Amino acid sequence: MTKRNDLANQFVEPRRQSLVAIVLIIYKYYKIILRQVWPFFLVLVLGSRGNMRDKWESYFFYAVLVIGGISMIFAILNYFKHYYYIENDELHVSKGVFKKQKISIPLERVQTINFEENIFHRVLGVTSLKIDTAGSIKKEFDLDAVTKNEARGIRDYILSRKEDLETSQIQSLSEHDVEGVENEELITQLSFVDLLKIGISYNHLKSAGLIIGAIFWLYTEVDDLFPNILPQKFDEREMYEAAISTGLMMLLFVTVFFLVISFSYSLIRAIIRYYDLSFKRRGNGFKIISGLFTRQEFSALDSKIQLVGWKDNLLQKKLFGIYDLSLKQAGSVAINSKKSxxxxxxxxxxxxxxxxxxxxxxxxxxxxxxxxSIKMLHRSWLYLMVLCLIFLPVAYLTASFRGMIIISAMFLFFGYTAFRKYQKxxxxxxxxxxxxxxxxxxxxxxxxxxxxxxxxxxxxxxxxxxxxxxxxxxxxxxxxxxxxxxxxxxxxxxxxxxxxxxxxxxxxxx
Amino acid sequence: MEFNFQNNQIDIVEIPSIGDLHYTGVERNYLKVRIINSLILGLVFSIILGSLFFTDLRESADGRWVYLGLVVLFILLFVLSLLSSVKGFQYMSYALRERDIVFKKGWIWKSQTMIPFKRVQHCEVNQSPVERFFELAKLKVYTAGGSASDLSISGLNPQVAERLKHFITTQNGNDEEE
The missing domain is CATH 2.30.29.30 (Pleckstrin-homology domain (PH domain)/Phosphotyrosine-binding domain (PTB))
Incomplete structure (x- = not known):
């Protein structure tokens, strides 16, 4: 209890964020500004020519300078005007340079507290604090940069107070009885081998299949059209045939190339996002920490989780027996992909x-x-049959035997897919x-x-x-x-x- | 614990069913609103076709075919919209129970949406100018489930809409106090 009182006293005094927050606020501002003006920038670079361009460029340069300067001043002012403290079981934040804002939230309304660190945070040894509330107030309580110790202190204090408040007010509403906030249990961790598995078993086939399908379709289209058009134009049948064989080589090359790209992309993505991932049970929820450059801490409280899903693809299933697990939480405002x-x-x-x-x-x-009902399968087959009856005659009329085979094969495949889907x-x-x-x-x-x-x-x-x-x-x-x-x-x-x-x-x- | 679907503490027959509810249709006047909306669409189509008539579209043979195609398409769309206004209207009905509201609609694709009062975030009643003229109102019931799951009952008598809104919000409040 004394420890908690210490903690409580620690946060009573209005306090600012860590001084390095200025850097991060500036970074945040620039990111927002850049996001707004990049199309303009693009137009400028690509669109204008000659003298006009020089003129525009100098304007642009000044604009960047002015906007950059102003936002820097704003960031600094913002930092000095931004206070937060905890009093009477409420978190208070006062901020704003011109428009002063004083907001407070009862601690029991705080839903989750997440830490997020991008590369700057990690270099500077701080963390950003995202406080999610049950109401419609959105990002008002987020802190851009506080030292890690302080962040942990705030979180532990708020969560433990929240639990005290909740248990004193409501006797049996909570699904679980109170567990200690500190109570953490590691469920699983991802090693580098696991990341490799994730990279390998990513659904390359689907994306590769789509691309190869498109290429193949194009190829058959060309094949159908060119015998009539190309020889007349070029007078040389061999050239066309040579084109076909190089086309096949190209296809093979593209496929391999694509698979390599797809694999490296998914591997890099997996490493960046899921590096050193640990999945923990913490109190009445889960805590997931992961990421290479940006260490993300994601908390999901049981009460906020609405859907739990897991799925695999053929590769994941046959090769490694691993699943993608998704925890979908209710967002504070609307359905928000960041919440899952x-x-x-x-x-x-x-x-x-x-x-x-x-x-x-x-x-x-x-x-x-x-x-x-098996009627689900029947309906899919019925639709496929109708489509087949439309496409096959078209293929027949354009006198493409290969086209007919491809179309039949495709429909058989889709028919089989529908069957699998029905079965599952x-x-x-x-x-x-x-x-x-x-x-x-x-x-x-x-x-x-x-x-x-x-x-x-x-x-x-x-x-x-x-x-x-x-x-x-x-x-x-x-x-x-x-x-x-x-x-x-x-x-x-x-x-x-x-x-x-x-x-x-x-x-x-x- | 038992996980068998049939093995309930409550007799399944006793669970109230949405299958045998008595549904209330919406106000007759709302049909007029729907028809007027279709006519407005028809008017927009006519204006588009009319203004296209004075362009150089009809000077070439291809242009004339395109124009003819547009005429046929617009007439088809108009007829379909008129038909669905009338037909769809017949299927719109709602039912109120102690703990939820059910709304049924759909001429070709039928649907029946149920929202427990407990899960209602908020309710609103609003009127478009046309609806105001015909003394009608629209009741909207919002949940946290996103726009697809929300209810919107058009063609209600304004007093009825207000009463429904009041009923739904007070039921919701009572539940929370429990």
Whole structure:
């Protein structure tokens, strides 16, 4: 308790951020300005010529100088006018140069506190503090740069006070009983080998396939057109044939080249984002720290997590058995991609461990999964058949045998994909949790706590209506999930049950 | 713990079902609004076609075909819009329960949206000029689930809309106090 009092006293005095914050504020300003004016800059560089260009350039130079100077002054003033302190269980921030702003937030409304360090922060040994609140107030409480010790102090103090306040006010609303804030448990860590795995098993095939498909299509188009056009123009059939064989070589080369590029890109991306990633259980939430240049600390509280999903692709599944795990949180304002975090390279056991933490020992193996209606497959096949009936005659009329083969192969492939998709799509509902499975070659899984559902929509397309089917769309504060193609009675029953669960539960969704 | 879907503490028959609800249609006047909106669209189309008529589009043979194509396309769109105004109107209805509101719509693609009062963020009633003329109002119910999950019931009597809004917000408040 004395330690806490010390901490409390430490923050009562209004204080400024670390002095190096000036540098970071300037950096932030310049980034914002640059983001606004870069199209203008581009136009200037590319567009104007000659004398005009010189003239514009000098104007531009002065403009940059003036704007740069002003924002630097602003950054410095801003720094000196920016105070924060904690008093009466509220975090107070006062700031503003011309427009003074004094804001405060009760500590119990603070949802999460994240640290974020870009390369400058790391060089200067400070961290930025992002304080996320439940209300609509957005970034007002963020601090650009404080020393790491202080940041940790603030966070521990706020979180522990918050817990005290919450437990004194509400007896049983919280899903878990209070655990110590300091209580941390490492769930998993990514080694360099794991990063390599992530890089290798990234879905290169999909992107490579798309590009190769496009090239192949172009090639066949050329092949179809050129026999009529090219020889007349160039009078030389050999030239055309030579072009074809070099084209094939090119194709091979491009494929290999592309795979190398795609692999190195995803590997570098994985290293930059997920270097030295550690995934921890901390109090009533998860904490993820990762990144090479920018060390990002991401916290996800149980109460804020709306969806938990994990999926793999064919490579990840066959080669390494790893999944991409995503924790989707409700944003403070709207659905915000920054609020969801994807952690790649997680093995199945660890997923189970995470589920155990978040869903209170939910046993997925005891889940009973119900498949969706086979009509889903029938409809996909029907559409493919209709498309096929349109495309094949076209290919036939343009007298391209190869075209016909390619089109048939494509439709067979899509038909098979639809079959896989149908096979994989399943759902299960337990007392408190909804699980939806999907995927085509890999697997996709989504888990939703029933009381976190916001609204439900039951939809019927004309096809579904004819076959007495419906899809159930489940909306949460971080996106929707769909159980497609259910017999209408079943769809209604599920909707009723989910609505009942939401309405009879007293748990808050956030 | 049991995870079997059928094994509930509550008898499944006792769970109230959205299948057998009594739905209330929206005000008859709203059909007029929808038709007027379609007519406005038709008017816009006519203006576009009319102004195109005086350009040099019809001087070439190709241009005439393009013009004819546009005429056919616009007529089709107009008819479709008129048809969906009338047909769609018949399918718009809502039902209020103790704990949620259900809205049904859709002529070709049918949908039924349910929002528990507990999850309502806020409600608003608004009127467009045309709606005001016909004494109609629109009730919007927002959740945290994003715009796709929000409800918007057009063609309500303004008093009814206000009452609904009041009911929904007070129900919501009661729940929070529990």
């Amino acid at each position: 975090f994807v952690v790649p390279g997680i093995i199945e056991e660890k997923i189970q461990a995470i589920i155990d933490f978040h869903f209170e020992d939910l046993d997925l193996t005891k889940f009973e999964f119900t498949p969706v 799509t399943k759902y299960g509902i337990s007392q408190d949790v909804l699980c939806i499975k999907g995927g085509t070659f890999g697997d996709e899984n989504v888990l939703i706590k029933l009381h976190k559902i916001q609204s439900i929509e039951l939809t019927r397309s004309p096809y579904q209506n004819r076959h007495r089917l419906g899809s159930v769309k489940i909306y949460t504060a971080s996106g929707k999930s769909v159980i497609p193609y259910l017999p209408i009675e079943e769809a209604i029953r599920i909707t009723d049950r989910l609505m009942f669960k939401v309405e009879s539960s007293n748990k808050p969704w956030m």
